[in-house]
Amino acid sequence: MIKKTTFWLLACLLTINSVTAQENLKVMFYNLLNFPNEDAIPNRINDLGVILSDYQPDLFMVCELNNESGADDILAVLQANVSADFEMATFQFNTSDDSGSDQNDLQNLIFYNSSKFILQSQAIVTTIFRDFNHYKLRLNTADQATNPIEFDAIVCHLKASSGLENEALRFQMVEDLVDYLDTFPADSKVIIGGDFNFYTSSEDGFQELTDFNNNIVFYDPVNRIGSWSNNSSYLDVFTQSTRTQSGLGGATGGFDDRFDFILTTNNLLAADPELSYVANTYKAYGNNNNPSCYNREINSSDCSGSDYSFAIRDALYNFSDHLPVTLELQTNASLSTDEFIANNGIEFVGGNVIDNYLRLKINPLLSLDSPITVYNALGQVVESINANGSNYIEQDISQLANGVYYLTISSNNINVLKFIKSN
Structure with a gap:
C-alpha cells in the first residue's frame, strides 16, 4: 500500500505558487x-x-x-x-x-x-x-x-x-x-x-x-x-x-x-x-x-x-x-516550484513553505468525511488531521523533519497539495 501511495504521489502533476522574498x-x-x-x-x-x-x-x-x-x-x-x-x-x-x-x-x-x-x-x-x-x-x-x-x-x-x-x-x-x-x-x-x-x-x-x-x-x-x-x-x-x-x-x-x-x-x-x-x-x-x-x-x-x-x-x-x-x-526573485495550490476547497494560509505550524483554510462548501492525511516523500503517512467542521486549521507539525510533504483527503476529489517544511 505504501509503494502504491508513493507512486501515486510522485506521479501527480503538481504546481506551486511563488515563493517570495529572499x-x-x-x-x-x-x-x-x-x-x-x-x-x-x-x-x-x-x-x-x-x-x-x-x-x-x-x-x-x-x-x-x-x-x-x-x-x-x-x-x-x-x-x-x-x-x-x-x-x-x-x-x-x-x-x-x-x-x-x-x-x-x-x-x-x-x-x-x-x-x-x-x-x-x-x-x-x-x-x-x-x-x-x-x-x-x-x-x-x-x-x-x-x-x-x-x-x-x-x-x-x-x-x-x-x-x-x-x-x-x-x-x-x-x-x-x-x-x-x-x-x-x-x-x-x-x-x-x-x-x-x-x-x-x-x-x-x-x-x-x-x-x-x-x-x-x-x-x-x-x-x-x-x-x-x-x-x-x-x-x-x-x-x-x-x-x-x-x-x-x-x-x-x-x-x-x-x-x-x-x-x-x-x-x-x-x-x-x-x-x-x-x-x-x-x-x-x-x-x-x-x-x-x-x-x-x-x-x-x-x-x-x-x-x-x-x-x-x-x-x-x-x-x-x-x-x-x-x-x-x-x-530576490520569486521562485516557482513545481506544485499546485488549487482553489479546490483547501488552501495554504501564508504559502506552502511551512515552519512549525501547518495552516489551512477550508471552503465551507467542502464536506470533509475523513481526515486530511499528510504523507512524506516516501509515501508514508506521518500525520492525520481532523477538521471537526472548522473552516480554519492550525496544526502543530514541529515534530516533522524538514522536507517535502503531501496532503490529501481520500473521500473527496481533492488535488494532492504539496508543502515544504523548513525552519
Whole structure:
C-alpha cells in the first residue's frame, strides 16, 4: 500500500505558487571517494544520507563518482532526504585519458532541485588528464521567460599528488579550462567546485584561475589565500584527510590540507539582488575549526565543536577522506516550484513553505468525511488531521523533519497539495 501511495504521489502533476522574498540557495561540493566501487566501509550511502539530510543542499556537485548506478543511488537519497524535486544532469563518462583506452572511472556530476533550478545545457571540457564538466543553470523563477537569471557551474578534479610534474599537469588542465572560458560573455556568473589538489596558492594552476587578465576570473569567497598544506594557520578551511587509519580507501594523513574549493566570479561576491554569494556562508562542512584537530581523524574528540556533532563527523569519516565544501547564494526573485495550490476547497494560509505550524483554510462548501492525511516523500503517512467542521486549521507539525510533504483527503476529489517544511 505504501509503494502504491508513493507512486501515486510522485506521479501527480503538481504546481506551486511563488515563493517570495529572499531565497537562499545552498550549494555543496563533495569528493565522493570512488563511489560506489570503494567498499571498505559497507553501506556508505547511508552515511551520505545523514550528511545530505543535515545540510539540505539545493545544488550538489560531486567528483569521484564511478558509474551511473552510483549516480542513481545518490539521486534516490536526495529525493528521499532533501526534496522529491531533485534531478541529475545526464551522466557522462570522462573523455580525457590518463592511462590509455579511457580507463579513468572518476566522473563529475551535478544534482539539483528542479523546483529552484532548470538545467539549460551541459558540456565537457577535455584536458590532458580529467575532464571539467560545465553545466548552465537557470533559476526557476516566475518571470524566467522575460527576465532569466542564469549562472554556470563547473565541476573538476585536478591531478593529485605533490611534485613539479603534478603541478605542471594541474596547470595544463587549468589552461584548457581558461581557453574554454574565453568563449563566455565577460559578465558571466560562474562557480567552480572541485578537488583542486593545490598545496599552495602560489601554484601556477591556482594563479591561472585567479589571473586578473583572464576573461573569467575566480575568487576565493573566504579570501584564505596562502600555503595551506600542513599549515595549522589554515585549519579553518582544511578539507582533507578525515582519517589516519589505513585500509579504508583514500588518504590517511589526518586533517592537514585544503584541497577542496568552491570559487566564484567577482560579480557573485557583489551585492547583486538577482543572484549573489551570502557572506560568511562558505564552510568546510564538518570542520569545527578546533586547533586540536590538526592531523587527527575528523570523528575524534579532538575535532569536536558546536557546529558539527559527532554523528555528522562520523558519517563524514565513514563516507570519504574529504570534507564537503558549502556556500549559499541568494536571490530576490520569486521562485516557482513545481506544485499546485488549487482553489479546490483547501488552501495554504501564508504559502506552502511551512515552519512549525501547518495552516489551512477550508471552503465551507467542502464536506470533509475523513481526515486530511499528510504523507512524506516516501509515501508514508506521518500525520492525520481532523477538521471537526472548522473552516480554519492550525496544526502543530514541529515534530516533522524538514522536507517535502503531501496532503490529501481520500473521500473527496481533492488535488494532492504539496508543502515544504523548513525552519
